Amino acid sequence: MALAIKAEGIFKTFRSGWMGRKQKMVLKGIDLQIEEGEIFGILGPNGAGKTTLLSILSTLLFPDQGKIQILGMDGLRDGHRVRAKVNISSGNANFLWSLTVKENLHFYGMLYGLNGKHRAEKIKALIKLFNLEEHQDVSFDRLSTGIKQRLSLAKSLINDPAVLFLDEPTVGLDPSVSTTIREQIRLIQKERKMTVLLTTHNMKEAEYLCDRIAFLKNGEILITGTTKTLKRMTRMGDVLKIEFMGTILEDELLRAEGVINYGISGNLCEIIVDDLERRLGNVVALLSQGGAQIKKITLGQTDLEEVFLEFTKNTDSNLGLCH
Numbered sequence: 495m496a497l498a499i500k501a502e503g504i505f506k507t508f509r510s511g512w513m514g515r516k517q518k519m520v521l522k523g524i525d526l527q528i529e530e531g532e533i534f535g536i537l538g539p540n541g542a543g544k545t546t547l548l549s550i551l552s553t554l555l556f557p558d559q560g561k562i563q564i565l566g567m568d569g570l571r572d573g574h575r576v577r578a579k580v581n582i583s584s585g586n587a588n589f590l591w592s593l594t595v596k597e598n599l600h601f602y603g604m605l606y607g608l609n610g611k612h613r614a615e616k617i618k619a620l621i622k623l624f625n626l627e628e629h630q631d632v633s634f635d636r637l638s639t640g641i642k643q644r645l646s647l648a649k650s651l652i653n654d655p656a657v658l659f660l661d662e663p664t665v666g667l668d669p670s671v672s673t674t675i676r677e678q679i680r681l682i683q684k685e686r687k688m689t690v691l692l693t694t695h696n697m698k699e700a701e702y703l704c705d706r707i708a709f710l711k712n713g714e715i716l717i718t719g720t721t722k723t724l725k726r727m728t729r730m731g732d733v734l735k736i737e738f739m740g741t742i743l744e745d746e747l748l749r750a751e752g753v754i755n756y757g758i759s760g761n762l763c764e765i766i767v768d769d770l771e772r773r774l775g776n777v778v779a780l781l782s783q784g785g786a787q788i789k790k791i792t793l794g795q796t797d798l799e800e801v802f803l804e805f806t807k808n809t810d811s812n813l814g815l816c817h
């Protein structure tokens with residue numbers, strides 16, 4: 495499959511203070527490959543460098559070093575052509591505060607060179623898509639955070655981008671508005687088959703939306719992979735709690751494929767497997783054959799948050815990189 499985004503060896507240092515004497519290296523050699531049609535998440539704590547990386551990949555900021563290809567175009571030399579094909583929405587978006595929702599969208603439509611009739615039609619459709627009808631004539635400074643976010647997303651689709659950058663799309667929103675926005679992102683991405691690169695420090699959001707995830711910390715990518723792979727690599731696994739009667743053949747259980755560990759206390763057996771979906775049937779069959787009568791099964795999956803914490807603890811360990 496073709497790559498939508500390819501970044502190699504991206505470095506960025508910010509200078510501040512008197513004569514720029516204070517230096518901070520914010521990105522330390524980022525490599526990234528994102529396929530067309532993928533939703534890719536960059537996760538990381540505050541100050542990790544997520545927004546800086548997104549700004550560079552969306553051609554808003556130059557790196558000090560490195561190569562960028564967006565949809566086969568050179569992201570550094572061909573910024574103008576790239577910008578016609580991408581767009582960005584930020585959770586902390588700032589629009590012209592005295593213009594209304596509709597006027598702001600017209601403003602951006604004009605910047606993208608959309609002509610009158612086409613622009614008006616497009617804006618009408620975007621207002622409908624993001625349920626902004628009743629807010630369309632309200633000025634930006636009077637909008638709630640959730641509506642600002644929806645405006646920002648509507649604006650980001652004005653040029654039908656093939657690659658969409660989303661910087662913390664649900665930051666500062668209450669859970670129900672966040673859920674709606676996530677569902678909308680997923681739906682729109684499916685419909686338009688866009689490539690989406692989003693940043694978040696919300697693990698649940700990443701797990702719900704992203705095909706693959708990269709953990710960024712102190713300007714370095716610690717690891718890249720699917721949620722499943724990441725969970726497996728940290729060997730945290732999924733938990734299977736089984737209430738039983740009779741006996742459990744412990745040796746066989748430990749030898750069963752995918753079983754990482756287990757513990758038995760009274761009539762409760764807790765088993766950790768690498769992949770719940772794949773191993774459940776086999777483990778249950780094994781226990782039953784061994785003579786245990788199963789009374790109740792409770793399933794628990796490892797949280798991506800736990801994986802992240804575990805992984806950042808293990809930064810210096812020998813876990814390899816996985817793409």
Ligand SMILES: Nc1ncnc2c1ncn2[C@@H]1O[C@H](COP(=O)(O)OP(=O)(O)OP(=O)(O)O)[C@@H](O)[C@H]1O
Nearest residue numbers: 508509510520538539540541542543544545546547
């Ligand atoms: N224009 C700038 N000048 C100087 N330092 C900057 C500038 N922009 C960002 N930084 C610094 O670079 C580091 C990374 O910032 P960045 O905004 O990329 O992090 P982030 O991962 O997006 O954080 P957050 O989760 O808080 O949004 C921070 O220490 C920040 O203070």
Ligand SMILES: [Mg+2]
Nearest residue numbers: 544545546661
């Ligand atoms: Mg940020």
